[in-house]
Amino acid sequence: MNSTTPQSIIEKLWNSHHILTDEGESLMYVDVALAQENTLHAFTELEKTGRKVLKPGQIYAFTDHYVPTTGRAKGTDGIPDIGIRNMVIDMQDMAKKYGVTLFGMAHEQQGIMHIVPPEQGIIQPGLFVIGNDSHTSTHGAFGCLAYGVGASEFAHVMATQALWQRKPKAMRVTIDGELGFGVTAKDVILALIAQIGVDGATGHAIEYAGSTIRNLSMEGRMTICNMSIEAGARVGLIAPDDKTFAYVEGRPYAPKGQAWEQALDSWRALATDDGAKFDKEVKLDASQIAPTATWGITPEHALPITGVVPDPASIKDAKKRSEYETAIEYMGLRPGMGLQDIKLDRVFIGSCTNGRIEDLRAAAAVAKHGKAKVMTWVVPGSMAVKRQAEAEGLDQIFTKAGFEWRDPGCSLCTAINGDNLQPGERCASTSNRNFRNRQGPGGRTHLLSPAMAAAAAIKGHLTDVREIIK
Amino acid sequence: MQPFTTLTAIAVPMHEANIDTNQLCPTRFNKVPRGPKYREILFYDSRFKPDGTPTEFMLNAAPYDQSGIIVADRNFGCGSSRETAVYALYEFGIRCVIAPSFGDIFAANCAKNGLLALTLPEEECAAIRRQLQDQPGAKVSVDLAAQTVTDVQGKAHQFEIHEVRKRCLLEGLDDIARTQQYSGKIAGFEAGYYKDRPWLSARA
Numbered sequence: 160m161n162s163t164t165p166q167s168i169i170e171k172l173w174n175s176h177h178i179l180t181d182e183g184e185s186l187m188y189v190d191v192a193l194a195q196e197n198t199l200h201a202f203t204e205l206e207k208t209g210r211k212v213l214k215p216g217q218i219y220a221f222t223d224h225y226v227p228t229t230g231r232a233k234g235t236d237g238i239p240d241i242g243i244r245n246m247v248i249d250m251q252d253m254a255k256k257y258g259v260t261l262f263g264m265a266h267e268q269q270g271i272m273h274i275v276p277p278e279q280g281i282i283q284p285g286l287f288v289i290g291n292d293s294h295t296s297t298h299g300a301f302g303c304l305a306y307g308v309g310a311s312e313f314a315h316v317m318a319t320q321a322l323w324q325r326k327p328k329a330m331r332v333t334i335d336g337e338l339g340f341g342v343t344a345k346d347v348i349l350a351l352i353a354q355i356g357v358d359g360a361t362g363h364a365i366e367y368a369g370s371t372i373r374n375l376s377m378e379g380r381m382t383i384c385n386m387s388i389e390a391g392a393r394v395g396l397i398a399p400d401d402k403t404f405a406y407v408e409g410r411p412y413a414p415k416g417q418a419w420e421q422a423l424d425s426w427r428a429l430a431t432d433d434g435a436k437f438d439k440e441v442k443l444d445a446s447q448i449a450p451t452a453t454w455g456i457t458p459e460h461a462l463p464i465t466g467v468v469p470d471p472a473s474i475k476d477a478k479k480r481s482e483y484e485t486a487i488e489y490m491g492l493r494p495g496m497g498l499q500d501i502k503l504d505r506v507f508i509g510s511c512t513n514g515r516i517e518d519l520r521a522a523a524a525v526a527k528h529g530k531a532k533v534m535t536w537v538v539p540g541s542m543a544v545k546r547q548a549e550a551e552g553l554d555q556i557f558t559k560a561g562f563e564w565r566d567p568g569c570s571l572c573t574a575i576n577g578d579n580l581q582p583g584e585r586c587a588s589t590s591n592r593n594f595r596n597r598q599g600p601g602g603r604t605h606l607l608s609p610a611m612a613a614a615a616a617i618k619g620h621l622t623d624v625r626e627i628i629k
Numbered sequence: 630m631q632p633f634t635t636l637t638a639i640a641v642p643m644h645e646a647n648i649d650t651n652q653l654c655p656t657r658f659n660k661v662p663r664g665p666k667y668r669e670i671l672f673y674d675s676r677f678k679p680d681g682t683p684t685e686f687m688l689n690a691a692p693y694d695q696s697g698i699i700v701a702d703r704n705f706g707c708g709s710s711r712e713t714a715v716y717a718l719y720e721f722g723i724r725c726v727i728a729p730s731f732g733d734i735f736a737a738n739c740a741k742n743g744l745l746a747l748t749l750p751e752e753e754c755a756a757i758r759r760q761l762q763d764q765p766g767a768k769v770s771v772d773l774a775a776q777t778v779t780d781v782q783g784k785a786h787q788f789e790i791h792e793v794r795k796r797c798l799l800e801g802l803d804d805i806a807r808t809q810q811y812s813g814k815i816a817g818f819e820a821g822y823y824k825d826r827p828w829l830s831a832r833a
Contacts, residue, residue, distance in 0.1 A: 175822075176822075178811070178814060178815055178818040179811060179814055179818075181793075181811075182792055182793045182796070183791065183792055183793060184791070184793045186808065186811060186814075186815070188815070188818055188819065188822060190829065190832075191832075196660075197659050197660075197711065197713075199660075200663065200712060200713070203662070203663070208805070210805065214832075214833060216831075216832045216833060217832050217833065225660075242660050243660070245660075246660045283829075285826075291710065292709075292710055293708065293709050293710040293734055307710045307734050308710060308734065308737070309710050309711070309712035309715070309734060309737065309738035309741070310712040310738075311712060311738065311741035311742065311804070312737060312738075312741065314805070315804055315805050315808065318805045318808075318809070319805060319808045319809065319812070319815065320815065320819070321808060321811075321815050323793075323804065323808070325791065357647055357704060357707060358647075358703060358704040358707065358730055361704065361730055361731075361732070361733060362733065388708075388734075391704065391707065391732070391733070392733075393733045393734060414828035414829075418827060418828035419828070421827065421828060422826075422828040425825075425826065457647050478646065478702075481644075482645070482646060482647075485645065573656055574656060574657075575656045575657055575659060575660075582679060592649075592651070592708060592709075594649050594651045594652070594708060595651075595652065595674070596651065596652070596655055596674045597651055597656070600655070600674050600679060601679070
């Protein structure tokens with residue numbers, strides 16, 4: 160059944176999940192749906208209409224957005240804010256009522272909805288995944304079409320196991336070359352967004368390709384795909400290869416024995432065919448990417464750490480000038496000041512972007528070189544990451560450096576569980592959004608890599624990590 | 630879902646690009662059950678000081694406290710998938726947002742809630758915003774069946790919309806009911822899908 164027209168992985172995944180077309184829209188089959196506490200809005204929709212979850216075995220619920228990252232001994236009873244406590248309790252109750260698989264607050268595999276499913280092998284190549292969170296694109300790192308959806312679409316999937324979509328345009332981002340010393344996946348994705356803009360990929364699915372992507376670990380690939388939405392793409396993915404298969408093999412939900420061999424044959428056929436067409440092509444030279452940090456209020460406002468805050472007066476385009484003025488005012492910066500002169504109040508290491516074991520190793524390697532000058536939190540992405548880090552002694556390194564070692568969750572990335580910045584506070588953060596008020600009303604966020612965050616912590620200001628680990 | 634057919638309403642111009650869903654509904658309000666409370670939540674951190682007193686943000690005072698339409702710049706509703714951003718717009722009384730482009734997830738969420746996310750070219754959005762700035766409180770009309778926006782000066786702008794999105798909005802159609810007509814086809818597809826992928830069938 161060889162097709163003569165070369166196909167991209169995006170087309171292959173699209174075709175293999177396409178049920179039917181009606182009035183120009185496609186009904187797509189959904190393999191896996193990922194819920195979090197805010198998905199209560201979707202369950203409420205089901206409740207109102209008396210509908211059932213059609214395939215509870217394909218729905219997984221996580222407690223991550225609202226769970227506390229300290230003081231868990233008393234379980235949900237120990238959550239001081241009743242509104243927050245009820246979100247966790249209600250979600251857990253709803254998951255049980257509808258029979259979906261729950262990774263509740265007390266579960267030994269509890270963690271972030273974009274970290275636990277790959278760890279558990281729930282995510283495998285070739286799947287159509289949806290999640291009630293815009294960072295669901297993370298799972299594209301395994302060669303999946305992974306869509307972030309709102310509550311209504313999530314309720315629709317729970318009731319029908321299908322999702323109406325129109326085929327996205329395809330964009331290929333090819334990144335070739337060797338990353339410089341101290342440059343990580345986070346720097347690559349920030350550099351890409353700075354180049355194409357926060358709506359540079361709107362309406363597109365991105366395939367990340369090239370030698371740089373091939374050489375990244377699965378953790379690094381997840382970091383890249385995670386932030387696709389920050390460039391406007393609902394979906395970002397990477398063709399699976401031996402590295403992907405090695406990561407999946409042996410995990411609890413992964414196929415075993417003969418089924419594994421069968422799955423491998425299918426997965427190996429997913430990669431984009433030579434000569435496949437894309438609607439848009441973008442190229443990046445990895446050797447030109449430096450350790451990067453954001454200075455403004457969208458992820459596009461990113462520069463090499465050696466750079467300076469831009470001067471709006473020098474910008475001809477009136478709209479851009481006004482955007483930069485707004486950003487600089489909100490961030491409390493001066494045009495022309497060095498990024499490394501930006502003093503911090505807080506540092507946050509964690510999130511679905513950078514809360515994996517490799518991220519914590521990178522942060523610890525830098526933390527060894529000093530002591531935190533500002534309040535610094537390390538929030539592992541899952542209980543499994545936490546245990547692994549402790550087995551490697553990373554928690555000891557952090558604690559010795561004055562970093563606070565906490566329990567898994569979204570924490571200061573989404574800032575809804577009670578972990579948040581105070582008005583005016585400035586935070587170097589390994590998370591994904593530097594929007595105004597994102598980490599708390601009046602809070603200011605600088606996005607960067609885990610190594611850069613640790614460097615910032617021990618210096619008290621944004622710092623070029625290459626000056627610490629030489 | 631309430632159908633959307635035609636609308637003539639006060640339109641508020643918002644000049645900033647990239648207004649994200651975090652601004653439309655600050656994260657800490659995501660836990661609020663859907664309902665009238667979302668009227669106050671819309672743009673909360675812009676509309677209220679930390680002590681809860683109102684700011685001078687334009688939605689707080691006449692004529693814009695009666696807005697039914699927002700005319701915005703590109704990439705409106707980018708960021709988080711939170712549908713609460715749409716709940717907040719809807720409860721405030723906004724039934725239509727006109728912009729050069731939208732966050733993909735936000736646009737999908739609008740369609741599921743009877744809110745029209747309408748795309749016009751960047752220059753046309755800018756022109757309408759200028760008219761609104763010159764005549765605060767002026768009204769703009771939208772006719773979904775005819776696919777036209779009539780601006781303050783009475784000029785009609787044609788817009789594109791996908792046929793299904795148009796029909797669902799016009800009829801106030803429940804998406805799940807539409808899909809369930811195809812449940813036999815979904816089940817048939819599924820049987821073939823798992824036959825080819827036995828390693829996945831344990832979940833189904």
